[in-house]
Amino acid sequence: MFTYFGGRTVGKGTYWNLSSGERVDVNENATLPGTSADRYMKLPAGTVFIAGPVAGFAFALVIPFLFLLITLMLLSRTADASSDAALSDEAQACLNCHATPGMTMTFKDKSTQSVHVDQGQFKNTVHGFLSCTGCHSDVSLDTHPQAQYASKHEFLLHLASACRTCHADEQVMANPLHQRAITRANAPPCSECHGSHAIRKVPTQKEKLSSSQYCLTCHKQQLTKSINGESVSLTINEGGLRASVHGKHACTDCHTAYSKEFHPNPKFSSVRELSITASETCKRCHLDKAVQHNGSIHKMLLSQGNSKAPVCSDCHGSHQVGPHALADTLSGVPCKKCHQDIFSAYEGSVHGVARKDGKGQAPICSSCHFAHDVKPTMASRSPKEMCMSCHAQVVAQHEKWLPNTLAHFDAVACTACHVPAGYKRNIYLRVTDGSSGMMLSDTVVRTLLETGKAAASGSGARNISPDQLWDLYRNMNKSRTVSMAGVVNLDDQRHAHHLAPKMQAVRQCEYCHSANSAFFQSVSMAVAKPDGTEKLYKVDAAALSSVFAMLPLNQFYVLGGTRLKVMDYLGAAMILGGIAVPVVHGTLRMLTARLRRARQRH
Amino acid sequence: MKKRTYLQPLPVRLWHWINALCFFVLIATGAQIRYRDALNLMTFRSAVDIHNIFGFVLLGNFLVWAFYYLVTRKLKIYIPDPNLKNFVLAALKQARYYGYGIFLGEPNPHHATPDHKFNPMQQVAYFNIMLLFMPLQIVSGILMWDIKRFTTVIAFVGGIKFVDAVHVFLTLFFTAFLFVHVYLASLGHPWTQHIKAMFTGYEDEPEDAHAHH
Numbered sequence: 001m002f003t004y005f006g007g008r009t010v011g012k013g014t015y016w017n018l019s020s021g022e023r024v025d026v027n028e029n030a031t032l033p034g035t036s037a038d039r040y041m042k043l044p045a046g047t048v049f050i051a052g053p054v055a056g057f058a059f060a061l062v063i064p065f066l067f068l069l070i071t072l073m074l075l076s077r078t079a080d081a082s083s084d085a086a087l088s089d090e091a092q093a094c095l096n097c098h099a100t101p102g103m104t105m106t107f108k109d110k111s112t113q114s115v116h117v118d119q120g121q122f123k124n125t126v127h128g129f130l131s132c133t134g135c136h137s138d139v140s141l142d143t144h145p146q147a148q149y150a151s152k153h154e155f156l157l158h159l160a161s162a163c164r165t166c167h168a169d170e171q172v173m174a175n176p177l178h179q180r181a182i183t184r185a186n187a188p189p190c191s192e193c194h195g196s197h198a199i200r201k202v203p204t205q206k207e208k209l210s211s212s213q214y215c216l217t218c219h220k221q222q223l224t225k226s227i228n229g230e231s232v233s234l235t236i237n238e239g240g241l242r243a244s245v246h247g248k249h250a251c252t253d254c255h256t257a258y259s260k261e262f263h264p265n266p267k268f269s270s271v272r273e274l275s276i277t278a279s280e281t282c283k284r285c286h287l288d289k290a291v292q293h294n295g296s297i298h299k300m301l302l303s304q305g306n307s308k309a310p311v312c313s314d315c316h317g318s319h320q321v322g323p324h325a326l327a328d329t330l331s332g333v334p335c336k337k338c339h340q341d342i343f344s345a346y347e348g349s350v351h352g353v354a355r356k357d358g359k360g361q362a363p364i365c366s367s368c369h370f371a372h373d374v375k376p377t378m379a380s381r382s383p384k385e386m387c388m389s390c391h392a393q394v395v396a397q398h399e400k401w402l403p404n405t406l407a408h409f410d411a412v413a414c415t416a417c418h419v420p421a422g423y424k425r426n427i428y429l430r431v432t433d434g435s436s437g438m439m440l441s442d443t444v445v446r447t448l449l450e451t452g453k454a455a456a457s458g459s460g461a462r463n464i465s466p467d468q469l470w471d472l473y474r475n476m477n478k479s480r481t482v483s484m485a486g487v488v489n490l491d492d493q494r495h496a497h498h499l500a501p502k503m504q505a506v507r508q509c510e511y512c513h514s515a516n517s518a519f520f521q522s523v524s525m526a527v528a529k530p531d532g533t534e535k536l537y538k539v540d541a542a543a544l545s546s547v548f549a550m551l552p553l554n555q556f557y558v559l560g561g562t563r564l565k566v567m568d569y570l571g572a573a574m575i576l577g578g579i580a581v582p583v584v585h586g587t588l589r590m591l592t593a594r595l596r597r598a599r600q601r602h
Numbered sequence: 603m604k605k606r607t608y609l610q611p612l613p614v615r616l617w618h619w620i621n622a623l624c625f626f627v628l629i630a631t632g633a634q635i636r637y638r639d640a641l642n643l644m645t646f647r648s649a650v651d652i653h654n655i656f657g658f659v660l661l662g663n664f665l666v667w668a669f670y671y672l673v674t675r676k677l678k679i680y681i682p683d684p685n686l687k688n689f690v691l692a693a694l695k696q697a698r699y700y701g702y703g704i705f706l707g708e709p710n711p712h713h714a715t716p717d718h719k720f721n722p723m724q725q726v727a728y729f730n731i732m733l734l735f736m737p738l739q740i741v742s743g744i745l746m747w748d749i750k751r752f753t754t755v756i757a758f759v760g761g762i763k764f765v766d767a768v769h770v771f772l773t774l775f776f777t778a779f780l781f782v783h784v785y786l787a788s789l790g791h792p793w794t795q796h797i798k799a800m801f802t803g804y805e806d807e808p809e810d811a812h813a814h815h
Binding site: 403404406407410508509510513514515516549550551553554555556557559560563564567570571574575577578579581582585586588589592595596599600 | 635636637638639645646647650651654700704705706707746748749750757760761762763764766767770771774775777778779780781782784785
């Protein structure tokens with residue numbers, strides 16, 4: 001309001017140019033010199049005598065004083081930070097003892113806890129401004145040490161209550177991790193994750209730690225999670241993890257949804273569901289194995305709702321995945337976890353014994369069944385290619401003594417002879433569609449069984465009789481050409497693991513080539529279930545030698561073993577007929593001999 | 603003076619007895635292969651090996667027979683009279699002899715000569731045996747000798763079970779026929795007349811065989 005500009009007409013008064021200090025006295029209305037950039041203040045000349053000393057005093061006294069004050073404050077802060085002198089007498093008293101490294105406290109249950117405090121370290125923590133009794137409020141210098149705790153855990157729980165004096169429920173529970181950890185019955189004390197005297201501000205703590213170390217802050221502790229009453233450990237054995245094949249990976253490489261900033265809290269209905277879900281992460285790197293597993297019997301069982309079927313972690317473990325070679329050793333093979341009975345049989349087999357004797361090329365589970373692509377057992381399909389992948393000379397070796405070796409190889413599974421004869425055999429009639437060569441679907445067979453002659457006679461649980469088999473075959477052939485190839489194999493495929501040394505193999509032809517053979521006492525018809533596994537229907541063993549099976553089983557015949565019964569009766573009739581001719585004719589000639597002699601005489 | 607006819611030339615006699623031996627061995631080993639549960643003459647393996655060997659001997663022998671009869675153009679003795687009326691009448695005459703006349707001592711209406719060795723009934727029987735049953739028996743045997751090699755053929759003709767059934771059925775026929783064959787061979791005069799001829803080649807004409815009255 002007292003400011004005027006050059007070039008403007010002003011009234012009477014004294015004007016001071018603020019930039020040049022020039023004084024302009026105006027008596028009548030006049031124009032101030034200069035442009036609008038020149039600013040003037042209207043002030044009576046006398047006021048200069050008052051304003052001058054006031055400004056001078058302020059400059060001489062107040063401003064230096066303020067400067068001094070600031071300097072002193074800065075100096076005092078530096079002094080505070082670099083000197084022990086700031087410790088209270090009380091803290092100093094505590095540290096007289098507790099600064100001693102290795103100082104421990106022993107509880108009633110003989111557990112111990114370090115009570116050493118590194119003063120320097122503590123001062124730099126988030127709680128550095130506190131004095132000892134700020135937390136240890138119940139410790140009195142007069143009576144200390146006094147308190148007795150049953151265990152280390154009880155002691156730590158007691159101390160945790162001190163944290164809650166300042167850190168109220170609202171603050172603590174704002175963190176979802178705390179919500180889960182604290183509401184549990186066996187909630188860990190605060191110090192379990194945060195430490196005790198070395199607590200830093202959360203951002204500082206995160207910044208200093210690698211992501212894995214950050215995870216391990218909590219997960220190296222005894223952590224468990226309860227899922228519908230089942231308990232699962234969330235504790236990571238860091239040493240084991242580092243020694244595993246994934247030792248160089250960060251936690252977040254697999255647990256991709258997790259980070260220093262974000263820790264989801266997924267809900268599972270069971271511990272098993274957690275394992276199955278967790279194994280999904282493996283395919284991020286091991287996609288090829290996951291694809292193989294997708295085609296396996298294990299995955300099939302899993303998708304059928306059998307949660308016991310194995311996923312990655314069941315065989316490989318989760319955080320302590322061993323090297324590949326480990327799974328190929330007798331002690332490390334994971335299959336026996338579920339298939340112990342089969343593994344025991346294998347251990348006693350020629351292959352298992354060879355392994356035990358250090359012959360590394362002897363097959364182990366995965367050699368025949370593969371590791372990830374474990375296929376369902378197909379009793380009707382002899383897996384001889386598997387055997388021959390190692391026993392390459394096997395055809396030549398058998399041809400030395402076994403006539404029609406290849407015909408035998410087509411119809412007889414390796415195990416049918418190479419497993420001791422005591423184990424029951426079965427004849428599998430594999431029904432295939434002639435045009436596609438694929439195994440016939442069970443749905444076709446089931447429909448026919450439900451509507452055909454078999455249903456009429458109420459076959460149900462009973463074996464399919466020879467005439468039912470004929471009826472079934474006739475109906476199957478109405479809209480396609482089917483064939484039933486017979487294969488001799490073990491009745492129970494698990495027994496295949498009892499493979500014996502070749503000296504004990506069935507070598508006598510008579511084992512099979514006799515109607516009395518024990519190998520033809522049981523027959524099954526094999527068709528394909530929608531999931532690719534085999535559906536077996538029991539067939540009356542009489543079908544093998546029944547005239548009704550002449551066409552259905554026209555591809556399965558064992559000389560002397562499965563001869564047609566009806567031919568026996570026909571044969572007996574024909575030969576008796578042949579004998580009857582001389583007997584009857586000869587008798588008649590004897591009876592008529594006198595007649596001839598009489599005629600001759602005549 | 604006895605009249606002698608050279609009825610069985612050497613090749614025929616050789617073929618006949620080799621064939622007989624093969625039949626005997628093949629029937630025995632075949633029975634052993636099929637009836638392991640009832641017979642124990644030898645091991646299954648030996649039975650199979652012997653059966654295979656004699657099967658091929660039989661095949662070779664059959665080819666010798668076929669060659670001989672084709673080259674000598676004597677195959678016509680196996681072929682019935684193309685004149686159906688004549689053939690049926692002659693066959694009925696022969697059947698009447700075996701079923702009636704023989705008991706009364708009537709002469710055999712057929713007189714065997716080298717060019718007309720078989721009576722009409724024999725012609726029918728041996729025509730079928732030599733030109734139908736024997737080839738079928740040999741072929742089915744070969745198919746079963748190596749079922750892997752002949753998989754497609756076996757499947758084409760109806761499966762291994764069918765091939766086996768044919769082979770066994772023919773065996774049963776041959777076995778039954780053997781009894782009839784041997785018996786009929788003993789109906790000469792004297793009873794060794796035809797049998798001797800198969801050893802010596804010559805058949806003696808009985809002096810009064812055709813003149814009983």
